[in-house]
Amino acid sequence: MVANPLELQPYSQLDDENCRQRILAAKKALGDRLIILGHHYQRDEVFEHADFSGDSLKLSREAANSKAEFIVFCGVHFMAEVADILSRPDQVAILPDLSAGCSMADMADLNKVQAAWQELSSVLDPDETITPITYINSDANLKAFCGDHQGVVCTSTNAQTILEWAFSRREKVLFFPDQHLGRNTGAKMNIPLEEMVVWDFDKPMGGLTEAEIHNAKIILWKGFCSVHQMFKPVQIEKYRKQFPDGKVISHPESSYEVCQNSDYVGSTEYIINQIADSEPGTDWLVGTELNLVNRLHHQMKDQGKSVKFMSPTICMCSTMFRIDPQHLAWVLENLLDDNVVNQITVPQQVANSARVALKRMLDISA
Numbered sequence: 001m002v003a004n005p006l007e008l009q010p011y012s013q014l015d016d017e018n019c020r021q022r023i024l025a026a027k028k029a030l031g032d033r034l035i036i037l038g039h040h041y042q043r044d045e046v047f048e049h050a051d052f053s054g055d056s057l058k059l060s061r062e063a064a065n066s067k068a069e070f071i072v073f074c075g076v077h078f079m080a081e082v083a084d085i086l087s088r089p090d091q092v093a094i095l096p097d098l099s100a101g102c103s104m105a106d107m108a109d110l111n112k113v114q115a116a117w118q119e120l121s122s123v124l125d126p127d128e129t130i131t132p133i134t135y136i137n138s139d140a141n142l143k144a145f146c147g148d149h150q151g152v153v154c155t156s157t158n159a160q161t162i163l164e165w166a167f168s169r170r171e172k173v174l175f176f177p178d179q180h181l182g183r184n185t186g187a188k189m190n191i192p193l194e195e196m197v198v199w200d201f202d203k204p205m206g207g208l209t210e211a212e213i214h215n216a217k218i219i220l221w222k223g224f225c226s227v228h229q230m231f232k233p234v235q236i237e238k239y240r241k242q243f244p245d246g247k248v249i250s251h252p253e254s255s256y257e258v259c260q261n262s263d264y265v266g267s268t269e270y271i272i273n274q275i276a277d278s279e280p281g282t283d284w285l286v287g288t289e290l291n292l293v294n295r296l297h298h299q300m301k302d303q304g305k306s307v308k309f310m311s312p313t314i315c316m317c318s319t320m321f322r323i324d325p326q327h328l329a330w331v332l333e334n335l336l337d338d339n340v341v342n343q344i345t346v347p348q349q350v351a352n353s354a355r356v357a358l359k360r361m362l363d364i365s366a
């Protein structure tokens, strides 16, 4: 029997410690029926409850392999969608707060991408010459578009492998929604900047000339992450003056200039591993989300390493932050009462096509 769902409102009155105890009790009672996946950008009060943490690639693999009946995703909407698409039909993906989206993912929508594909077809045959690649930070229907057009998904970990695969098949790539990940990865592959053009979705023909389109290897969607765009080369310059032996590490959603001036560039998981593997006494400047950098700062202090945040202003991912212990306690206690709240369900047809593009990615980067 399904009881009335427990209302969220009383949970918002609970303090974090109270929530913590209730989350622990609910997790214990649910046992193997539940897995909590946590992205590295989650706040500590939530992150501590994750059974498994990782970057987007690691978490999508875990979602695909998990046997649990309930997959509670402490991350953002597109991540829970991926969990729903890659899990078995009898598994349930849950996002504790449905308003936890990704502003970058929202910068590309199906209508605009279809319009771009249509416009490009007046210059060349896109289905013969262009591989559409969507960063995993995107809506399920864009993954489906890629699945339907011999395209693929990528993450910050496997972007280069995926681009290499794409170029072995077709001469060009349409990369959305993050221009920076596309450009930084292309630059790593020695693709000249002038062969990576930006498609401005608010302008006819993306604001590009026919010649620019013909000359391009990568057509970059004009999307970006509002968190990572806060990092600037001047912050690196200042740091290097103060700490000439220090190391700079950035996420590839940061600008080209920031990545070019960094010693290391990679996914959240890569950043964690690089810092963890460094010598005691190493000083780091890190260009990625604040919750992760703060966690690293505290963890690494004991190992005699210093971890500093790249931006002088607080820039955290406000949507990741929406997942709080109160929402987590609410969804878990509802599960205890046999109520599923905040389930993420991708429509079957969209899921089928999106799964093609996601599985292609997992196979290529296995």
Ligand code: 13P
Residues within 6 Å of the ligand: 040, 054, 055, 056, 057, 137, 155, 156, 157, 225, 251, 253, 266, 267, 268, 269
């Ligand atoms: P990672 O896959 O590197 O964890 O990145 C996800 C993300 O949203 C970064 O902003």
Ligand code: SF4
Residues within 6 Å of the ligand: 076, 101, 102, 103, 104, 105, 137, 225, 226, 227, 228, 253, 289, 317, 318, 319, 320
């Ligand atoms: Fe999206 Fe940026 Fe937040 Fe990552 S940090 S989830 S790209 S808004």
